[in-house]
Amino acid sequence: MSDRKRTVIKIGSSLLANEQTLQLRYAFLSALMQDIRVLRDQGRDVVLMSSGAVALGLNAVECEPGACSLLDKQAAAAIGQPLLINAYKNIAAEHNFDIAQILITLDDMEGRRRFINIKNTIERLFENGIMPIVNENDTITTEELRVGDNDRLASAIAHMIKADEFIMLTSVDGLYDRDPAEPGAQFVSELHDVSQYLEGAASKSALGSGGMLTKLIAANMAQHSGCTTYLAKGVLERPVTGVLDGSRRHTRCPAIGTPESAWHGWLTNRLHMAGSIVVKQAVADEIIDGPTRHIDxxxxxxxxxxxxxxxxxxxxxxxxxxxxxxxxxxxAEEVKRLIAHPHDEVMEILGYTARPIIIRKDNMAKLAQTRLSWDETLLEPQVAAQ
Structure with missing residues (x-):
């Protein structure tokens, strides 16, 4: 790996598309790409996580934001994605660098082999000085099989590439201790524990799928990957460099402790729950307090x-x-049969030889005390528009 710093920037739909006309905001896009050129010249490799494809295609399918079916959104994404990536490519060329498009699905991030394939692709692009632009593949994903917000997806990419910085640009200048419209709302400039602000962070924009809640969840994921997160307003003048050099107001979420290993980070950075088990309390206590053990x-x-x-x-x-x-x-069916006969051999129950270990200790990561549990990330229903 090179000694260049790595930065992930996440841009929401409301910054890229005008909410009334659903047209691309070229002025912001141009300012962003100019700033990214500065970052690259400073010695940073940048990944841009960009929403906007669905929003840009809604006019063509004659659908209002918030009133579209899944099929409408898939069609809008197919229309809007080439418009978006073409604009990025043309503006990047004006600043003498090139971009590449990576469209991914939930399965790509949750499956270890596909996860590594994406990582290798990004590494190869970096080697050639090309900036990857990543988005969820909204054309083919369904409600049940999608990430649902690009905040957490961007954070997973930050973990994937061992990013130093993760910047989320949004329509507000950072986190407040309550709705900023309320009298007495206080700005939070530094945030170590996101859990204290989850309850009041559930609002979202008309075009985007995530509000401040998903950004706090994404920040928590990044913190445990050794990546410092910044929440700031997407403005025309130095939208990113003004945050990193401290000249513009933002909320900073510093990395927490020692970064998780790549394997443990992948295990814990879930974007979807495949399933769960309840173990005896004595076993749970042993996992929390002692060295990791097998679960049989x-x-x-x-x-x-x-x-x-x-x-x-x-x-x-x-x-x-x-x-x-x-x-x-x-x-799941095999586990049901195994726990129904806890004292029988696997051969007797399933018809083949295996150890009765459901989760091996080498394949398990205990949750850090500061990492949000899955239940804490479900305070806001996910919606499909990007």
């Missing part, structure tokens, strides 16, 4: 989901607290 068929009380072998499960104690996430060695 005698440890499990119940399960949820229709997961397959190799999916990542969320591990809960009887008290309802999530303690770990780990790679499952069996399918």
């Amino acid at each position: 068929q005698r440890d499990i009380l119940s399960l949820t989901g229709t997961f397959q072998k190799g999916d990542v499960l969320h591990v809960y104690g009887e008290d309802g607290v999530e303690v770990a996430r780990g790679l499952c060695s069996f399918s």
Whole structure:
């Protein structure tokens, strides 16, 4: 890996498309790309996570934001994506660099092999001085099989490439302790623990799929990957460099402690829950307080989901607290049969020889005390528009 710093920038739909006309905001796009050129000249490799494709295609499918079917949104994404990427490419050329497009799905991020393939592609683009522009592939994803917001997706990319900085540009200048429209609202310039502000962060824009809540969740993910996050307003003058040099107001979420390993980071940075298990409380306490241990068929009380072998499960104690996430060695149907006969051999139950270990300790990551549990990330329903 080179010694160049790595920066992930996330841009929301409301900054890229006019909310009334649904036309591309070329002035902002041009200012952003000019600023990215400065970052590149300073020795940074940049990944741009860009929403906007659906918004730019809505006029063509004659659909109002918030009133479109899934098929409308898929068609709008197919129309808007080439418009968006063509604008990026033309403006980047004016600043003497090139871009590449990477469209990904939830399965690409949740499957380890595809995750590594995306990482390798980005690394190769960096080697050639080309800036990747990433977005979820809204043309083919369904409500059940999509990430749902580009904030968390961008944070997962930041973890993937071991980014130093993660900047989310939005329509407000950062985080407030309550709705900024309320009297007495206080600006939060430095934030170490995002959990204290989750309840009041559920509003979202008309065009985007995420509000401040998804940004706080994304910041928490990035913090545990060793990446410092910045929340700031997307403005025309130095939209990114003005944040990084401290000349413009923003909320900074510094990295927390020692970064998780690449493997543990992938296990814990879930964008979708494949399934979960509840283990005996004594087992959960042992996972929290002691070294990581195997989870076998005698440890499990119940399960949820229709997961397959190799999916990542969320591990809960009887008290309802999530303690770990780990790679499952069996399918959901097999786990049901194994825990129904806790003292029988796997051969007798499933008809083949295997150890009765549901999650191996090497394939499990306990949740840090400062990492948000899955339940804490579900305060706001996900919606599909980007």
